[in-house]
Amino acid sequence: MKYVRDQEWLLKNLHDQTIRIVDCRFSLAQPEKGKREYLAGHLPGAVFFDLEKDLSGSIEKHGGRHPLPDMKEFVSKLEAQGIDETKTVVAYDGGEGSYAARFWWLLHYLGHEKVFVLDGGYQEWMDAGLPITTETPVFSSTIFQISLRPEILAEMTEVKAVAEGKNRNAVLIDSREEKRYLGVEEPIDKKAGHIPAAINKPWMKGMEGGRYKAADLQKERFRDVSFDQEVIVYCGSGVTACPNFLALKEAGYEKVKLYIGSFSDWISYEDNKIQ
Secondary structure (H helix, E strand, O other), X not given: OOOXXXXXXHHHOOOOOOEEEEEOOOOOOOOOHHHHHHHHOEOOOEEEOOOOOOOOOOOOXXXXXXXXXXXXXXXXXXXXXXXXXXXXXXXXXXXXXXXXXXXXXXXXXXXXXXXEEEOOHHHHHHHOOOOOEOOOOOOOOOOOOOOOOHHXXXXXXXXXXXXXXXXXXXXXXXXXXXXXXXXXXXXXXXXXXXXXXXXXXXXXXXXXXXXXXOHHHHHHHXXXXXXXXXXXXXXXXXXXXXXXXXXXXXXXXOOEEEOOOHHHHHOOOOOOOOO
């Protein structure tokens, strides 16, 4: 199944009342920047969801830097924006792909299948001279029928079983850039390195010019991963692993899980080893 939509498709369907558009722009360096940019201009009909306020929970001792949000609260926010399982949802960010993919994954976790990421994001939309607005839309609230899919969420204990060689039927994919995977450089987390047994597939290599690479190219990226294996993806905090999750699904992998706490959760347990 294709989980990405291009701007031509969205432009043609921009005023379809069964579609909801979600702006997920965010900056880790400037957390308020995404909302400021949204207020300054966004796609017509788009509502705003913030990575840290809406798409993540509060930081605790364990759970990582961007833990799973309280799902009841998240669903309430969706419902307030007129989003339920009957709507087709298109999420976009600045063009990075990762923040929109985080929203995309969360809706899949809730059992929503008709959710997509806008290829090229806001940047490509702007570059094409397509319509933007400063109007904040108001939608009638709705009821979201949840069909939770726990099978796409990996717990730390599952990851540990792979790292310790107790589960050889699964493969761990570290989605961070190579220098962080190797522990050569670690600008964010308190420890450097990677989870034992993990292979490195940097998430940005699944993108080109703000767009996701085609399914056949994604298959080539993951050619050393068997379709029969369970695949667990992680990154630093469970955000940039989401594009790899999406890319794996586009490539035809069925058994894919996200370790949402990722490396920042893994290192919060003192007895967890690092390579």
